[in-house]
Amino acid sequence: MKIVVCVKQVPSSNEVKLDPKTNTIIREADKSVINPYDKFAIEEALKIKDNLKGEVIALSMGIPATEKILRDAMSRGCDRSVLLSDKKFAGADTLATAYTLSLGIKKIKNVSLIICGKMAIDGDTAQIGPELAETLKIPHITDVSEIIKISENEITCRKINDNGYSIIKMVLPAVITVVKDINLPRLPTIPGVLKSIHASFEIINAHNATANINRIGSTGSPTQVIDTFIPERKNVAIEIEGDIDKKIDFIGDIIKEIMYNGRIDN
Amino acid sequence: MQNRLINKMNENFAEYLRDESRVCGNADSISFPKDEESIINIVKDAYNKNILLTIQGARTGLAAGAVPNGGHIINLSKMDKIISMKNVDEEYYLTVQPGLILSNLIEEVENKKICIENFSKESKKAYVKFLADKNKYFFAPDPTEKTATLGGMVACNASGAKSYLYGSTRNHVTGLKIVFIDGDKLSIQRGVYKARGRRLSFFTSENKKIELKLPKYEMPTTKNASGYFIEDNMDLIDLFIGSDGTLGIITEIEIKLKKRPNIIWGVNCFFEKEDIVIEFVQEVKKQMNCIAAIEFFDKNALEILRKQRENSSGFSKLPSVRKEMEASIYLEIHADDEEKAIEALKNIGEIMKELGNSDENTWVGRTDEDKNKLLLFRHAVPESVNMLIDSRRKDNSKITKLGTDMAVKSKDFRYIFNLYKKDLMKYNLEYAIWGHIGDNHLHVNILPRDINDFEIGKILYKNWADKVSEIGGAVSAEHGIGKIKTEFLKIMYGEEHINEMVKLKKYFDSKELLSIGNMFKIEKGSKY
Numbered sequence: 001m002k003i004v005v006c007v008k009q010v011p012s013s014n015e016v017k018l019d020p021k022t023n024t025i026i027r028e029a030d031k032s033v034i035n036p037y038d039k040f041a042i043e044e045a046l047k048i049k050d051n052l053k054g055e056v057i058a059l060s061m062g063i064p065a066t067e068k069i070l071r072d073a074m075s076r077g078c079d080r081s082v083l084l085s086d087k088k089f090a091g092a093d094t095l096a097t098a099y100t101l102s103l104g105i106k107k108i109k110n111v112s113l114i115i116c117g118k119m120a121i122d123g124d125t126a127q128i129g130p131e132l133a134e135t136l137k138i139p140h141i142t143d144v145s146e147i148i149k150i151s152e153n154e155i156t157c158r159k160i161n162d163n164g165y166s167i168i169k170m171v172l173p174a175v176i177t178v179v180k181d182i183n184l185p186r187l188p189t190i191p192g193v194l195k196s197i198h199a200s201f202e203i204i205n206a207h208n209a210t211a212n213i214n215r216i217g218s219t220g221s222p223t224q225v226i227d228t229f230i231p232e233r234k235n236v237a238i239e240i241e242g243d244i245d246k247k248i249d250f251i252g253d254i255i256k257e258i259m260y261n262g263r264i265d266n
Numbered sequence: 267m268q269n270r271l272i273n274k275m276n277e278n279f280a281e282y283l284r285d286e287s288r289v290c291g292n293a294d295s296i297s298f299p300k301d302e303e304s305i306i307n308i309v310k311d312a313y314n315k316n317i318l319l320t321i322q323g324a325r326t327g328l329a330a331g332a333v334p335n336g337g338h339i340i341n342l343s344k345m346d347k348i349i350s351m352k353n354v355d356e357e358y359y360l361t362v363q364p365g366l367i368l369s370n371l372i373e374e375v376e377n378k379k380i381c382i383e384n385f386s387k388e389s390k391k392a393y394v395k396f397l398a399d400k401n402k403y404f405f406a407p408d409p410t411e412k413t414a415t416l417g418g419m420v421a422c423n424a425s426g427a428k429s430y431l432y433g434s435t436r437n438h439v440t441g442l443k444i445v446f447i448d449g450d451k452l453s454i455q456r457g458v459y460k461a462r463g464r465r466l467s468f469f470t471s472e473n474k475k476i477e478l479k480l481p482k483y484e485m486p487t488t489k490n491a492s493g494y495f496i497e498d499n500m501d502l503i504d505l506f507i508g509s510d511g512t513l514g515i516i517t518e519i520e521i522k523l524k525k526r527p528n529i530i531w532g533v534n535c536f537f538e539k540e541d542i543v544i545e546f547v548q549e550v551k552k553q554m555n556c557i558a559a560i561e562f563f564d565k566n567a568l569e570i571l572r573k574q575r576e577n578s579s580g581f582s583k584l585p586s587v588r589k590e591m592e593a594s595i596y597l598e599i600h601a602d603d604e605e606k607a608i609e610a611l612k613n614i615g616e617i618m619k620e621l622g623n624s625d626e627n628t629w630v631g632r633t634d635e636d637k638n639k640l641l642l643f644r645h646a647v648p649e650s651v652n653m654l655i656d657s658r659r660k661d662n663s664k665i666t667k668l669g670t671d672m673a674v675k676s677k678d679f680r681y682i683f684n685l686y687k688k689d690l691m692k693y694n695l696e697y698a699i700w701g702h703i704g705d706n707h708l709h710v711n712i713l714p715r716d717i718n719d720f721e722i723g724k725i726l727y728k729n730w731a732d733k734v735s736e737i738g739g740a741v742s743a744e745h746g747i748g749k750i751k752t753e754f755l756k757i758m759y760g761e762e763h764i765n766e767m768v769k770l771k772k773y774f775d776s777k778e779l780l781s782i783g784n785m786f787k788i789e790k791g792s793k794y
Contacts, residue, residue: 036635189625192630194612
């Protein structure tokens with residue numbers, strides 16, 4: 001079975017830098033990691049491969065430095081990786097990104113299952129999985145917490161809902177997005193790391209992907225980011241001085257204030 | 267005495283009567299001074315009234331060094347600032363107060379976000395240079411308990427996993443400020459006061475000349491935190507480092523920062539046969555020079571972890587270890603660049619394979635998230651054991667964990683390891699062994715099921731102290747002697763040398779009031 005895992009490079013900390021002109025995140029390779037949700041996607045793909053045999057391919061769209069996280073994915077067990085990289089892809093919103101990723105999947109050919117993390121921790125949209133499925137015109141299930149059964153032709157999943165869960169069966173090829181409790185990702189091994197250094201790594205540009213120029217990058221993006229900012233943190237910690245009775249009174253006052261007047265600043 | 271600083275002991279201060287050793291002491295009063303002047307006022311008053319004093323930091327010690335023996339407790343946790351920085355010959359030094367928490371120091375130094383509010387102009391200048399410096403820096407000593415204070419670390423000469431490469435706290439302390447029990451002070455910089463043979467003299471701040479006749483014993487050549495640091499031509503500063511709070515009160519510590527290697531990776535290697543582990547470690551030590559830590563976990567430690575993982579949500583994120591694994595070695599690679607780190611990984615894999623073990627049985631931590639998982643694994647072992655013992659203590663409060671802290675020479679390691687195992691099996695005791703195998707320093711933890719196990723465990727512990735002393739090892743390699751290992755120190759050095767240590771203490775504390783019961787037993791003093 002051929003499984004593609006979509007991975008995204010995200011900042012490794014909350015202290016992200018924003019491009020003042022485009023209001024998009026400046027991505028620095030040495031301060032980037034695999035989107036945490038995508039690690040669960042990788043692990044789920046590896047588990048399927050352990051049982052059914054086949055190939056797991058890590059796929060990403062990004063700057064050339066995204067190679068670092070793709071090699072990381074290979075150190076964890078992915079067999080090879082494909083990077084869609086071209087200046088023409090820059091500034092893409094989720095729709096243009098999903099279209100671009102779909103081109104990569106078409107190039108890889110004969111893919112049975114595409115697994116994405118539930119969402120990326122930088123954009124928090126959770127749109128790529130469903131948009132990718134729609135672009136490829138295949139079914140999808142989001143928020144999968146368990147793959148109950150999988151064969152060459154169909155998959156049965158447990159999907160988390162607001163009020164519980166649903167068990168859904170669909171035919172393959174298909175897309176699933178996974179939540180973080182689905183598994184416990186394995187750590188890389190020494191042979192895994194050594195293999196990843198020289199593993200096959202393919203870069204596809206817009207031309208080779210036969211991309212429709214009107215559907216990629218900022219041109220293909222109906223979403224316009226007008227402003228992006230880091231929310232100002234207003235809450236501060238305060239130290240309560242005095243003996244235990246004074247401290248209790250002080251905390252009591254805070255609780256009363258919240259009960260009667262709602263949230264307070266400190 | 268500034269009475270406003272002195273609090274009479276009551277239930278609000280109950281926690282200050284104990285530390286992580288779980289020994290509980292008693293005291294009449296406690297203070298939380300914020301500056302040196304307050305300390306001087308307190309000690310002068312105590313000195314005049316013959317009041318016993320116990321010095322405390324964060325009470326994370328495992329040898330009861332901070333547990334009071336009556337009298338007054340000086341808790342230094344409010345003296346927790348970084349107060350200055352200097353840059354000499356391209357090296358950075360920080361002066362910190364003794365109550366500074368290690369994790370705060372690590373965070374401020376590694377993120378280059380030091381609070382410079384009280385810095386002098388000179389210090390600010392050094393800090394500007396520090397910020398502009400492309401290199402990253404760190405403070406190398408890394409005891410497992412990151413909530414320890416710097417003062418506590420100096421008092422017991424703490425070390426940790428990375429001490430294999432970087433040495434203990436001693437190696438990173440370049441200056442100390444000390445207040446003596448009579449209120450006199452001493453400021454020491456490393457290299458200024460050196461002994462001539464075993465004679466050492468120096469002047470205090472009040473220009474009082476102190477001439478010391480140092481004890482005659484020879485320290486073990488192993489990792490060591492047992493008794494006073496004594497050697498020919500030694501530096502005065504080394505006498506105070508590891509002195510368990512018995513000679514004076516440390517009010518300032520100058521530490522030297524180290525350049526942080528560009529690459530730090532962790533590798534957990536798992537072995538199906540425990541007996542090849544010693545050989546593996548020997549080969550790693552022989553072949554590799556970029557390893558900062560070599561840590562061991564035995565089969566029982568892995569089993570405790572497995573059970574804890576199933577039963578406790580806190581540990582459920584730990585990766586699972588396959589049942590057939592009998593031991594694990596954690597190695598930490600410190601390298602200048604990725605190429606060298608990859609070479610090191612290859613080397614580790616090759617050694618494993620040469621010994622008939624698959625290099626697939628490894629976990630490599632390169633990203634922060636993966637490294638944190640490896641860290642959680644290492645910390646979860648002692649945590650799990652403590653939880654297990656705490657639950658057993660509910661049925662029998664008399665039993666505690668019996669954890670050794672002994673180190674031996676490399677040539678004796680296999681002998682002592684086999685002795686531990688033979689004795690533990692002979693008496694059918696429950697146990698787990700882990701620790702700093704790179705330094706030939708393991709923590710054998712006996713987990714008594716009942717009082718009978720506990721009593722047998724205590725006898726074994728004493729027998730091992732005998733054997734370790736006999737072959738020139740140290741009865742405490744990193745936790746210090748404190749109050750719970752004084753008998754072992756006697757075994758290690760003998761009565762005569764203990765008396766020399768008591769005499770040495772009296773040079774500084776003639777009334778025998780300071781940290782009484784640490785290192786050796788003295789029953790003196792009166793109540794506050």
